[in-house]
Amino acid sequence: MSLTVLMNAGPWLSVPPPGYGGIENVIATLVPELRRLGVRVVLASVQSSTLPVDEKVSVFADGQFASLQRPYNQVCGIAQAHLAGVVRELHARDDIDLVHDHVEAVGLATLAAMGPSGPPTLHTLHWDLAKHPDLYGSLDGGDRVRVNGVSASQLARAPLALREHSVGHVHLSTPLAVDADRRQRPDKGEHLLILGRINPGKGQDVGARLAQRVGFPLVLAGPVGPYHRPADLAAAGDEARQNPDVRFFLDEVAPHVDGDLVRWVGTVAGQERDDLLASARASLFPLRWEEPGGTAVVESLALGTPVVATARGCLPELIEHGRTGLLTADEEELADLVLAADLLDADECRRVAAQRFTPAVMAQRYVELYERVRELASAP
Ligand code: UDP
Structure with a gap:
């Protein structure tokens, strides 16, 4: 399969994570299986990530987890600007087919802001969304951005604006x-x-x-x-x-x-x-x-x-x-x-x-969703 995915893990922790790190663990579980299926993976993460990938783009040397309290906005701003530059460049060169994003404050905001000129994007929702309705205001206008949940019940409880962008759910897996x-x-x-x-x-x-x-x-x-x-x-x-x-x-x-x-x-x-x-x-x-x-x-x-x-x-x-x-x-x-x-x-x-609940099942399901997101993005 010739498909290149830019996987955005964000600036907070390395992949795999040093200890705690739910999202980074999901990415570390998913990526090797995607590559086994022939997907090329470009990882946007911190330089200290050790997960084997086809290409890596990093703005920070190490995870910025300690900045989650302060200066959160500053780290987000730097990471957003960097990601936007990388995505624009790779997309313009036709080097990526899709972005798979996991980090709403950095990735989703950036990609949605690109509007129709951005690449097809799948954003995985990792939260209990009924509790965080304010997280996703940034989706407005991001017509090429689609979302998936990690369970059907999570999606069913999500705000309508998100459900309208949804392409389904993928259960979490474990090695x-x-x-x-x-x-x-x-x-x-x-x-x-x-x-x-x-x-x-x-x-x-x-x-x-x-x-x-x-x-x-x-x-x-x-x-x-x-x-x-x-x-x-x-x-x-x-x-x-x-x-x-x-x-x-x-x-x-x-x-x-x-x-x-x-x-x-x-x-x-x-x-x-x-x-x-x-x-x-x-x-x-x-x-x-x-x-x-x-x-x-x-x-x-x-x-x-x-x-x-x-x-x-x-x-x-x-x-x-x-x-x-x-x-x-x-x-x-x-x-x-x-x-x-x-x-x-x-x-x-x-x-x-x-x-x-194997990584292979999770990866197969994501490949189906990637195809769906690309189809929707190319529809008139
Ligand atoms: N976990 C762990 N050690 C602990 C407590 C939790 O490794 O002492 C891991 C657990 O195995 C799981 C993750 O932390 O992989 C928690 O994820 P879950 O989705 O169950 O809960 P969340 O904290 O994300 O709501």
């Missing part, structure tokens, strides 16, 4: 879905796991109360605001309370964290994270928000751990109730489901993940 069969599997343990940022939307407080009710150990893994380790949070003192996730943790979750039945282990990564997930009796998602993409849900299935969750956001799309997990609309029912989850089959979870 673990390919790897799982080759890995050594840790034995199943007794614990339940909630893997994710500690945040009211993810419902760790509900999970902690539930664990105490059913008497199962619960491990909470993930950062609390900017704090990745319990010791860092303890050392930060009162100032840490300025962060709403810290306040949520200290007020609603920590009273249940007894170090015995309910533990907060901080952020886990690599093999430690995978083992914790693979050995859990179930992954718990007692959600209070509409989960847009659910990477941790897909990772859980890939490692053979069934999911017990409130049926919010993308969960009903990802989980087959009674096969790979148990879902309920009623938070009160979660405890019963946790008890029943032991009956679900770990191999079945892995099998489903290996069919539905």
Whole structure:
């Protein structure tokens, strides 16, 4: 296939990311598969990115994540100007067929502003858009810009202006879905796991109360605001309370964290994270928000751990109730489901993940969307 895509990963983190980095992880998962399908990839990212690509364009040497607070506008402005220059030049030379953009404040704004003279563009939405209606004002006039969601439910909740530009959704995938069969599997343990940022939307407080009710150990893994380790949070003192996730943790979750039945282990990564997930009796998602993409849900299935969750956001799309997990609309029912989850089959979870959530499936679907976006751009 002769298709060249400019993949815009933005200026914030290198690809693959050093630790935290959802969007950069998606790009690092997608690009090798696209290249296997014969797509040429030009990566617009920071110079320190190590992902193998066909060509790289960079404006900053390193990720500007620390500037997300200040001087955010300055970094965006520099990155926008650079991207506009690169896109104009490559597009004028016919060197790219399409831009696949992931960074609304830099890429989308820039590409939409190019109007009809810009290249065909697909922008992937990564957020819960009902919560961020103001992010996308910049789409006006960008007729060659199309968007895709990471789940059908995320798109259904998006503002109308975005839905009008949509070409569909592509579920998130994980390399673990390919790897799982080759890995050594840790034995199943007794614990339940909630893997994710500690945040009211993810419902760790509900999970902690539930664990105490059913008497199962619960491990909470993930950062609390900017704090990745319990010791860092303890050392930060009162100032840490300025962060709403810290306040949520200290007020609603920590009273249940007894170090015995309910533990907060901080952020886990690599093999430690995978083992914790693979050995859990179930992954718990007692959600209070509409989960847009659910990477941790897909990772859980890939490692053979069934999911017990409130049926919010993308969960009903990802989980087959009674096969790979148990879902309920009623938070009160979660405890019963946790008890029943032991009956679900770990191999079945892995099998489903290996069919539905592989990087190859994700790349194939993106290639279809690229074709669609190009067709729409060339229509009179
Ligand atoms: N994650 C991790 N270590 C942790 C907590 C989370 O590596 O301690 C990863 C998790 O495996 C997943 C990502 O962070 O890949 C979270 O993505 P998800 O879509 O589940 O949630 P988000 O935080 O983007 O809402």
